[in-house]
Amino acid sequence: MADLSVNMCGIDSPNPFWLASAPPTNTGDQIARAFDAGWGGAVWKTLGEPIENVYSRYSSIDVNGQKIVGLNNIELITDRSLEMNLIEIEEVKRRYPDHAVVVSLMVESNADAWDEIIKQVEQAGADGIELNFGCPHGMSERGMGAAVGQVPDYTCDITGWAKASATVPVLVKLTPNITDIRMAARAAKNGGADGVSLINTINSITGVDLDNFVPRPVVGDKSSHGGYCGPAVKPIALNMVASIAADPFTEGLPISGIGGIATWQDVAEYILLGSTTIQVCTAVMHYGYRIVEDMAEGLSNYLDSKGMASVNELRGLSVAKVTDWQDLDINYVVKADIDQDKCIHCGLCYVACQDGAHQAIGAERSEDDKTNVWIIEDACVGCNLCSLVCPVQGCITMEEREFGQTHMTWNEYTSDASPGDLYPRPKHGVTIGGD
Amino acid sequence: MSTKLGFAPLPTMTADEALSEAHRCLMCWDAPCTRACPTSIDVPGFIKRIAHDDLVGSARTILDANILGASCARVCPTEVLCAGACVLNELHERPIDIGRLQAFATDDVVFGDLGLFRSVESTGRSVGIVGAGPAGLACGAELARMGHDVVMYDANEKPGGLNTYGVANYKMDQQTAIREVSFVESLGVEIRSGTAVGADVSLDDLFKNHDAVFLGVGLGAVPALGLDGEDLNGVEDALEFIAALRSASVDLTGQHVAVIGGGNTAIDSVTQAALLGADRVYLVYRRGRDEMKAYPHDIERALTNGVDFIHWSAPKRIEGDGSVSALVCDRTEYGSDGKLQTTEGSEYAIPVSMVLRATGQEKRRSFLEQIDGVAVDASGRVTVDDQFRTGNDRIWAGGDCVNGGKEVVNAVAHGKAAAIDIDRVLQSSPRGK
Structure with a gap:
């Protein structure tokens, strides 16, 4: 049984599983129940100036019957009084001294306001604070949230104010609604941040009510863009986490990874790409706190299978495996291989390759009237598409081909001192509507 | 009408049921279900239209190919046609319930008044x-x-x-x-x-x-078999038996029913008789199970409804006094010449009160x-x-x-x-x- 405990920029946590600042961390009662379920930490739903929310706050997209592949929300920060929240923070810390309680904060952009609220939450016993520079709706229109996160200078300045006031570690939560996330992370680091949390939600409209033409979520006769999260955003978040982890300007800056995490595999991927803790919201909104049981057991089993005694051994192992395209080996060759014994003759690989890729799969009806498919090796560019659409596990695999070809990057290939020849590529587009 | 369990057709799918089933469809290329359909209904096409909340489009896809799509949805032996060809069978999964999806898609159009198909100008022919x-x-x-x-x-x-x-x-x-x-x-x-x-x-x-x-x-009609006693009360053409049930149910409680034949009419008759409460129902067939023309899924339904299958038996005469009391059979076997023959001295009687002929129209x-x-x-x-x-x-x-x-x-x-x-x-x- 691997050790799952971590230390996130000075904050000890019994495991890397934190709840993100969001509806699941709205009250002390919720967080206590989450800790009982197995969560190691929680980022308290953002405290700040009093606000009021609208009714009708969430909308989602479903894909082929899978509910909430993506979730959108227009809820603001907490609508409960600061006083009540502080009492509950104190109570939660009293009952769960070993768990990580980080409090998310968002106030107007002046140093005194930040100083005042930071002192209050520290007084209540917070283990750390997270600066909400990411909220993309409502608060940003009032000059807070993403309005700060989208301007690196503001991020740096306000992080500096917070650090000047705080005695506990300060995390900066970054908005993805920005061209290059590394600039925001560098600004946070320059401001003295102890770590960064990312991603916050992505600006989104999930869809339109086709009866009354109002986008969802429908608030009377209007809607507003919201913040998008859930499984659909994971790839975007992973890329942002990886780019910060690999950025020499922010090297070693602890990362709390957020975005579409629902399973232990998701957790492992975030950690491999440089995260120390991870934060979850949507999956809990969908299934409840209990999902952490699978995460903990799955991650532990995985670490055991890799012979790792601690989750810390996993951290960052994939960071160096992300590189620029021009540094990839263009002579690495894979070809698709179909296990005919497993094929169920659905023909999906054929039509995908024929219409959507490189016309490298043949198909014909067999004598017993099934769709038989085969790889046309010479035409196959090894793009993976057929293996992605195949509904049968392990039926289409990508097999490496060794021809004694030279390892060669694009940069090497185009340099004067090219180390070898380009392995021949399949050619396409010879005939139009051909036979 | 009888309200006996299993007597009514399966209920139409609910929208939720149809949606979740529709999402299971893989949308095969050159789909085997469509190829298996004698009317070549674009099955993945109509199923995806259900999934995408276009029921009118779904119904049109079906009815353009098969104007009786609503009844075919119910009476087709889908197990040996579209659903039998579904690739999910090969994935060891339950095949798509194409018949009931088709009923779901067509019912509003066929039994409602959507006016989906407009009349065109008369050709005068x-x-x-x-x-x-x-x-x-x-x-x-x-x-x-x-x-x-x-x-x-x-x-x-x-x-x-x-x-x-x-x-x-x-x-x-x-x-x-x-x-x-x-x-x-x-x-x-x-x-x-x-x-x-x-x-x-x-x-x-x-x-x-x-x-x-x-x-x-x-x-x-199903012609008489030419057996002694075939004019007794209780001997009927199985098709007439089924036809009569279309407008008025009967209670067969206490009856012992023998149906002669091994095809679809025979299997429908025995299952129907069993569902109507008959005490004993026999399917009497000259040959073995493998030679029956009835579909395997229909045979299974008959068996689960308690029908006794009597194979290798040829009806010889029907006994009774005014009404049927027994069906007398000889055992049969294949002779050395490969032809079916009755076995000498094998005569036996099945006590029954009804005999239905389902031996071909x-x-x-x-x-x-x-x-x-x-x-x-x-x-x-x-x-x-x-x-x-x-x-x-x-x-x-x-x-x-x-x-x-x-x-x-x-x-x-x-x-x-x-x-x-x-x-x-x-x-x-x-x-x-």
Whole structure:
């Protein structure tokens, strides 16, 4: 049984599983129940100036019957009084001294306001604070949230104010609604941040009510863009986490990874790409706190299978495996291989390759009237598409081909001192509507 | 009507059920389900339209291919057609429930009043259709949609043929069949029920009044077996037994029923009898299980309803005093010459109170032979070419009278193909009869 405990920029946590600042961390009662379920930490739903929310706050997209592949929300920060929240923070810390309680904060952009609220939450016993520079709706229109996160200078300045006031570690939560996330992370680091949390939600409209033409979520006769999260955003978040982890300007800056995490595999991927803790919201909104049981057991089993005694051994192992395209080996060759014994003759690989890729799969009806498919090796560019659409596990695999070809990057290939020849590529587009 | 469990057809899917089932469809390329359908319904196409909340589009996809899509959804042996071909079977998953999805998609259109198919301008040409069963209805519906005047003649009191009279109630009730006929009528088809061609309307008038004629006359009754005692009370044609149940249920509690035969009518009859409460139900068949023409899924349903299968037995006579008391059989076996023979001294009696014949329907040879140019083969089936033309260039034929008795969906395929050819001929031929 691997050790799952971590230390996130000075904050000890019994495991890397934190709840993100969001509806699941709205009250002390919720967080206590989450800790009982197995969560190691929680980022308290953002405290700040009093606000009021609208009714009708969430909308989602479903894909082929899978509910909430993506979730959108227009809820603001907490609508409960600061006083009540502080009492509950104190109570939660009293009952769960070993768990990580980080409090998310968002106030107007002046140093005194930040100083005042930071002192209050520290007084209540917070283990750390997270600066909400990411909220993309409502608060940003009032000059807070993403309005700060989208301007690196503001991020740096306000992080500096917070650090000047705080005695506990300060995390900066970054908005993805920005061209290059590394600039925001560098600004946070320059401001003295102890770590960064990312991603916050992505600006989104999930869809339109086709009866009354109002986008969802429908608030009377209007809607507003919201913040998008859930499984659909994971790839975007992973890329942002990886780019910060690999950025020499922010090297070693602890990362709390957020975005579409629902399973232990998701957790492992975030950690491999440089995260120390991870934060979850949507999956809990969908299934409840209990999902952490699978995460903990799955991650532990995985670490055991890799012979790792601690989750810390996993951290960052994939960071160096992300590189620029021009540094990839263009002579690495894979070809698709179909296990005919497993094929169920659905023909999906054929039509995908024929219409959507490189016309490298043949198909014909067999004598017993099934769709038989085969790889046309010479035409196959090894793009993976057929293996992605195949509904049968392990039926289409990508097999490496060794021809004694030279390892060669694009940069090497185009340099004067090219180390070898380009392995021949399949050619396409010879005939139009051909036979 | 009986409310016995299992007697009513499966309920229509709810929207949630249909949606979750529709999402399971893989949307195969050159889909095997479509290939397995005699009417080539674009199954993934109509299923995806359900998934995407376009029920009108879904219904149109089905009905353009098969105008009797609503009844086929219920009576098709999907286990050996579309669902049997579903690739999920190979993935060791439950195949898509295509039949019930099809019913879900078509019911609002066929049984509602959406007016999905609008009538087109009349061509002024007229087609007479003999027999308002599935083949005739499919032919007539297609022709009406092409603008031809269509008059259908049917000898029975109600139109619909086997859909109305010959389908087991647990597959589709009669009202559903009749309502589907009304849908076909709404396309502009005129149906004259209780009108037998050759009796109520002469053949001469038929050909005088129409530019073309389609014969969808189906098959006749199950002929007597020629057994002693066959005239006793309680001995019946299985098809008449099923037909009677279409309008009034009976309680078979206390009855011991033997059904003779191994095909679809036999299997429908035994299951029906069991569902109606008969104490004992026997299926008596000359040969073994593997040689039965009934479908495996229907055999399984009969078995789970408590039917006893008596194989290798040939009925010899029926005993009783006024009413049936026993069916006497000989055991059978294959002789050294490979022919089925009865076994000497093997006679035994099955005590029963009802005997139903399900040993194959008669062909309508005598009717068909009155029509100039219409040829029947040695087994009484109408001879047609690929376009369902008979030897008479104004007469087409399809359905059971051509194939000797298959599924509703086969009859629909014939009727539609014939309609397309009739239209082609009428459009290219000069007016005047």
